Amino acid sequence: MHKPTIQDVARRAGVGVGTVSRVLNNHAAVRDSTRDSVLGAIAELNYTPNPHARRIAGGKSYTISVLLPVVTTEFYVRLLDGLEQAFQEARYDVAIFPLLDRSRLERYLGSHTLAYQADGLVMATYNLTQMFQSGTGIRPYSGPTVLVDAHAEGVDCAYMDNLLGGRLAGEYASQLIRQQGEGQQGEGQQGGRLYAVWVETELDQLFTTRVFDDRRSGFLEAVQLSGGRVSGEYVSSFDSLAARTVAAQLLDEAVLPATVFASADLLAGALLDEAQARGLTVGGELKIIGFDDQPWAQGRGLTTLHQPVEAMGYEAAQLLLARLSGEEGPARARRFEPRLIVRKSTGG
Amino acid sequence: MHKPTIQDVARRAGVGVGTVSRVLNNHAAVRDSTRDSVLGAIAELNYTPNPHARRIAGGKSYTISVLLPVVTTEFYVRLLDGLEQAFQEARYDVAIFPLLDRSRLERYLGSHTLAYQADGLVMATYNLTQMFQSGTGIRPYSGPTVLVDAHAEGVDCAYMDNLLGGRLAGEYASQLIRQQGEGQQGEGQQGGRLYAVWVETELDQLFTTRVFDDRRSGFLEAVQLSGGRVSGEYVSSFDSLAARTVAAQLLDEAVLPATVFASADLLAGALLDEAQARGLTVGGELKIIGFDDQPWAQGRGLTTLHQPVEAMGYEAAQLLLARLSGEEGPARARRFEPRLIVRKSTGG
DNA sequence: TTGTATGCGTTATCAC
DNA sequence: GTGATAACGCATACAA
Numbered sequence: 001m002h003k004p005t006i007q008d009v010a011r012r013a014g015v016g017v018g019t020v021s022r023v024l025n026n027h028a029a030v031r032d033s034t035r036d037s038v039l040g041a042i043a044e045l046n047y048t049p050n051p052h053a054r055r056i057a058g059g060k061s062y063t064i065s066v067l068l069p070v071v072t073t074e075f076y077v078r079l080l081d082g083l084e085q086a087f088q089e090a091r092y093d094v095a096i097f098p099l100l101d102r103s104r105l106e107r108y109l110g111s112h113t114l115a116y117q118a119d120g121l122v123m124a125t126y127n128l129t130q131m132f133q134s135g136t137g138i139r140p141y142s143g144p145t146v147l148v149d150a151h152a153e154g155v156d157c158a159y160m161d162n163l164l165g166g167r168l169a170g171e172y173a174s175q176l177i178r179q180q181g182e183g184q185q186g187e188g189q190q191g192g193r194l195y196a197v198w199v200e201t202e203l204d205q206l207f208t209t210r211v212f213d214d215r216r217s218g219f220l221e222a223v224q225l226s227g228g229r230v231s232g233e234y235v236s237s238f239d240s241l242a243a244r245t246v247a248a249q250l251l252d253e254a255v256l257p258a259t260v261f262a263s264a265d266l267l268a269g270a271l272l273d274e275a276q277a278r279g280l281t282v283g284g285e286l287k288i289i290g291f292d293d294q295p296w297a298q299g300r301g302l303t304t305l306h307q308p309v310e311a312m313g314y315e316a317a318q319l320l321l322a323r324l325s326g327e328e329g330p331a332r333a334r335r336f337e338p339r340l341i342v343r344k345s346t347g348g
Numbered sequence: 349m350h351k352p353t354i355q356d357v358a359r360r361a362g363v364g365v366g367t368v369s370r371v372l373n374n375h376a377a378v379r380d381s382t383r384d385s386v387l388g389a390i391a392e393l394n395y396t397p398n399p400h401a402r403r404i405a406g407g408k409s410y411t412i413s414v415l416l417p418v419v420t421t422e423f424y425v426r427l428l429d430g431l432e433q434a435f436q437e438a439r440y441d442v443a444i445f446p447l448l449d450r451s452r453l454e455r456y457l458g459s460h461t462l463a464y465q466a467d468g469l470v471m472a473t474y475n476l477t478q479m480f481q482s483g484t485g486i487r488p489y490s491g492p493t494v495l496v497d498a499h500a501e502g503v504d505c506a507y508m509d510n511l512l513g514g515r516l517a518g519e520y521a522s523q524l525i526r527q528q529g530e531g532q533q534g535e536g537q538q539g540g541r542l543y544a545v546w547v548e549t550e551l552d553q554l555f556t557t558r559v560f561d562d563r564r565s566g567f568l569e570a571v572q573l574s575g576g577r578v579s580g581e582y583v584s585s586f587d588s589l590a591a592r593t594v595a596a597q598l599l600d601e602a603v604l605p606a607t608v609f610a611s612a613d614l615l616a617g618a619l620l621d622e623a624q625a626r627g628l629t630v631g632g633e634l635k636i637i638g639f640d641d642q643p644w645a646q647g648r649g650l651t652t653l654h655q656p657v658e659a660m661g662y663e664a665a666q667l668l669l670a671r672l673s674g675e676e677g678p679a680r681a682r683r684f685e686p687r688l689i690v691r692k693s694t695g696g
Numbered sequence: 697t698t699g700t701a702t703g704c705g706t707t708a709t710c711a712c
Numbered sequence: 713g714t715g716a717t718a719a720c721g722c723a724t725a726c727a728a
Contacts (some may be wrong), residue, residue, distance in 0.1 A: 005721055016699035021723055031697060052403035052723030056704050060399065070418055070446070077449050098418070098446050101425050117399065147622065241589035241618075268591075353705055364715035369707060377713060401705030404720050 004045040008020035013037050013041035026092075027298070051093065063093045065118035065321065067108065069125055070098045072297055075309055079148065082313025083122060092103060092119070120320045121145045125209050127346035132182070144323035150209060151333055156323065158316035158334040162211050165305045165338035166218025166263070169289050172303075172340055173219075173259050174226035176287055176347075180257060185219055193231040195225065195250060196265045200237045213265040215291055217244045236267055243270035251278060259346070265292040272345070287346040291338075301344035312336045352393040361389035374396060374438075385485065399441065404494035411441045412668065413466035415456065417473055418446045422643055423657055424472070430661025431470060437668050440467070468668045469493045473557050493673035498557065499681055504671065506664035506682040509560050513653045513686035514566025514611070517637050520651075520688055521607050522574035523565075524635055524695075528605060541579040542571065542603035543598060545615045548585045563639055571690040579603070583613055591618035599626060604633045607694070612642040616650055620693070635694040639686075649692035660684045 006024075010017045015034060023038045042046070055061050064087055068076060080096070087094050095118065097108045121141045125148075145185050147157035169323035173194055196219060199212040223230060232253060236246040247270040250260065262268035268290030272282060280286045283301070290297060290304035297304050315334045342348035354372075358365045363382060366512035389395075403409055412435055416424060427445070435442050443466065445456045454658050469489045473496075495505035508531035521542055544567065547560040571578060580601060584594040591694045595618040597606065616638030620630060626632045631649070638645060640653035645652050663682045690696035 006723095007721080011697095017722080018700075018724075019698060022698085025723080029697060034698080050404070050721050052400050052409065052707095054723075055400035056398070056404050056706080056720090057724080059704070059721040059723090068446070077452070080452075095443055096446060098416070098444060104425070104428075151513060239589075241592050244589050354707095355705080358715095365706080366708085366715060366717090367713085370714090373707085380713060398705050401720090402707075404704090404722085405708080407720070408706085414717080512709040 003050075006047075006049065008045055009041045009047050010040065012045060012347075013038045043241070058118050062091060063095055063116050063118045063299070064120045064122060065095050065097055065108070065125070066122045067097050067099055067124065075149075075292065075307075078309040079124060079313045081308035082204070082315075083317050085310075086321070087315045087319030090317075092321070094122075099256045101124070111135040115289050119143060119244070120324055122316060122320060123147055123150070125149045131221075144320060146316050146320040146323075148313060149211070154331050156316075156319040156333070158312045158319060158336065160307050160312060160336050160338060162210070162338070163218040164215035165291060165307070166215040166220075167222040168290065168338065168340045169215075169217075169218040169261050169305060171220025171226060171344075172221055172260055172342075173287075173289060174228045176259050177228060178226075192259060194228060194256055195232045195234070195254055195257050195260045196220075196230055196261065197234045197243075197246060197250065197262040197271070199237055199264050199267065200235050214265055219261055231258075236270075238264065238266060240266060240270060243267045244274060247271045247274040251275065251280070251286075254278075257287075258285070259287040259289070261289045261291075263291050265290040265297055265302065265304055268304065269294075269296070269300070269347075272300060272302065283347040288345060293341055296307045297341075303343045303346040303348060304341055305338040305343050307338045308336050351398075354395075354397065356393055357389045357395050357689060359387065360393060361386045370525055370649055372668045394531050408467050409465050410439060411443055411466045412468045412470060412665075413443050413445055414470045415445050415447055415453070415472065415474070423640065423655075427472060429662040430658035430663075431496070431665050433658075434662045434665030434669070439663075440669075442470075446650060447657055456476075462677075467491060470664060470668060471495050471498070472561070473497045488611040492668060494664050494668040494671075496661060497559070504664075504667040504681070506667060506684065507650045508559070508657075508658045508660060508684050508686060510562035510565040510686070513639060513655070514563040514568075516566075516569040516686065516688045517563075517609050517639065517653060518567040518570025518607050520690075520694075521609055521635075522571055522576045524607050525576060526574075530638060533592050540607060541603050542576060543580045543582070543602055543606055543608045544568075544578055545582045545584055545591075545594060545598065545608065545610040545619070547615065548583050549614050567609055567611070579606075584618075586612065586614060588618060591615045592622060595622040597620045599623065599628070599634075604628075605635075606633070607635040607637070609637045609639075611639050613638040613642040613645055613650065613652055616652065617642075617644070617648070618652065620648055631692045631695045637694060641689055646691070651694040651696060653686040654689050655686045656684050658674070 006020050009097050013020065015038060019030060019034060020038050023035045028202045066080070066083060068080075097162055120143055123145065137142035145155060147155050147159070149159060151157040151159040175189040177194060196216075198216050201213055220230065226254065229288055233251065234246050234250050236242045243266055246267070250271070251274055254260075260271060262271055268288055271288050275282050275286055275288070282288055288302065290302045293304045315336075319332060319334065354365050354368050358368045361368065363386060367378060367382060368386050371383045389504045398409065414428070414431060416428070425496060432442055447453055468491055471493065495503050495507070497507060499505040500506040525539035527541060546564050549561055568578065580598070582594050582598050584590045591614055594615070597617070597623055608619060610619055616636055619636050623630050623634055623636070628634055636650065638650045641654035663684075667680060667682065
């Protein structure tokens with residue numbers, strides 16, 4: 001018993017191979033009744049098309065390469081979920097290329113690798129401009145490319161509006177402080193102070209991203225617009241140890257009551273830990289706002305910004321698929337909006 | 349100008365396509381002179397074989413799936429280097445599957461994915477037995493499989509002898525203490541105390557590994573054999589924050605002079621940091637031994653165990669390739685030995 | 697709307 | 713040793 005082929009299906013359904021191919025690829029022009037019988041035969045034989053034969057006949061690889069940073073975060077799991085669902089629906093395989101180190105990028109894009117043979121490329125989170133800048137020896141992939149969780153001129157992209165996210169956090173923080181100011185009358189500091197912890201942006205790095213800068217800009221802008229001011233800003237690298245150290249420093253220096261915005265849940269988590277160690281009442285004298293809505297955020301009651309990551313991945317895939325089916329025209333950018341989730345870390 | 353095919357090469361070299369295919373695949377029976385002319389034609393035309401056509405004609409996918417944990421460590425970069433080199437030499441593509449979460453394992457092994465279509469599977473670091481245990485709904489991959497950086501009965505594997513590594517550390521630490529004891533006569537503690545920091549083994553986890561347990565067992569065994577004893581043992585999760593906390597605790601409680609074995613460089617690095625913060629003389633009153641020889645270990649002068657990771661990857665690939673070319677027989681296990689690198693953190 | 701025939705770029709199997 | 717040629721499984725242009 002060999003693996004059933006399209007021939008077997010055709011014979012079984014009493015049709016030609018062309019017809020089977022047509023129902024496989026949704027080529028509308030096929031009568032419902034015959035489509036049903038073909039589908040029936042496929043099911044009975046448990047037939048699955050041979051992807052390699054398909055590739056050689058179609059002259060395409062039906063494969064998409066996804067370049068991904070190696071960061072063990074729920075974010076990328078969700079992003080892949082969105083991407084893979086869309087590509088699967090369109091009968092494309094996705095090959096994942098974890099960018100373990102810099103040399104690997106060049107290798108992946110080299111002409112003899114899987115990535116190069118792909119019909120399209122998805123790049124996550126990177127700064128494309130910097131990545132392909134002259135002098136690095138890296139040359140851009142020649143096929144259609146889409147950026148996800150990043151944006152650049154002249155390239156299709158699906159990105160999260162981190163500027164908006166920061167703004168939402170800033171507006172909410174300002175509002176919290178106003179409310180608190182109304183409650184306890186006569187307080188000079190009118191509702192407590194405002195602090196922020198930022199993620200250090202690594203300069204001169206291939207793996208650089210504007211994500212955190214945008215969150216910062218949005219926040220500062222919103223706070224300023226609402227007439228508030230930030231009493232102290234802290235910077236931490238994206239690392240739990242550094243975050244904890246910075247959290248301790250912040251709580252050493254901060255004047256309570258205070259509201260703190262951390263531009264990543266990783267940093268907010270460290271603040272939560274440090275506050276707990278000091279016996280501070282989170283949600284009361286100390287309010288904390290994070291960003292990411294990581295899986296633990298709900299359990300720990302962290303007010304944070306939730307992002308439609310799967311939707312962003314799905315849409316990025318759609319943009320690429322459109323190009324693959326011949327779409328011309330200028331680059332399109334799809335924007336996605338974070339949403340504030342209020343929990344008890346801000347008294348909600 | 350279309351992409352040159354094997355036909356073009358044959359024509360150019362004045363031979364048949366069969367001959368071209370033969371030189372491509374090293375099918376010995378071809379005269380040197382004709383091989384040269386074929387190679388010449390290939391170079392002139394800049395010909396690269398179409399992998400899809402190859403796959404369909406050969407009836408194989410010429411692809412190997414590598415299941416990898418998502419841990420940003422030099423270890424996996426080096427492991428991939430070894431694997432990829434071997435597979436490339438044998439004209440196999442490698443597809444990397446980062447195991448972001450548990451659900452992804454099932455999906456990767458599902459019958460409609462790339463991984464399933466691979467001719468062989470490489471699994472890194474995991475506990476195969478636990479992974480495929482009944483009840484998880486995960487069924488083993490049916491093709492030839494090789495384990496790397498792990499070992500199990502009845503499966504080909506290439507693994508690091510972490511037991512030996514631990515033993516080497518234990519012997520060296522014991523030796524250090526004896527030497528020190530001889531130097532300062534009459535000291536009751538005869539050369540100082542011995543401490544150890546272990547990596548916490550996560551139980552009930554898919555992503556479990558025996559690596560750290562082996563390092564621990566080997567160390568304790570060697571120390572006992574040389575008549576020494578461990579004055580204190582500490583446990584930390586594989587996380588820089590936790591490691592620093594544990595390092596601080598250890599240095600709070602330890603009696604100097606002391607020698608500390610950390611079963612991973614990540615933990616040793618935290619000790620280095622904490623010692624520096626306290627103004628302790630590393631290599632003198634405090635000696636530190638790590639495990640892994642991470643890139644920074646040399647610069648910071650950390651005595652540690654170096655592992656032939658690339659060689660292990662390369663050999664794992666060879667084991668799999670042997671099966672792919674029809675090798676029968678019982679499972680083979682290839683053992684690799686860590687090597688102690690003495691640097692100034694132990695006074696070397 | 698559907699069946700047939702041709703082509704995709706290799707590898708493998710023959711003869712020579 | 714080497715050159716024809718038949719698969720491999722599918723998509724597609726063309727004919728019906």
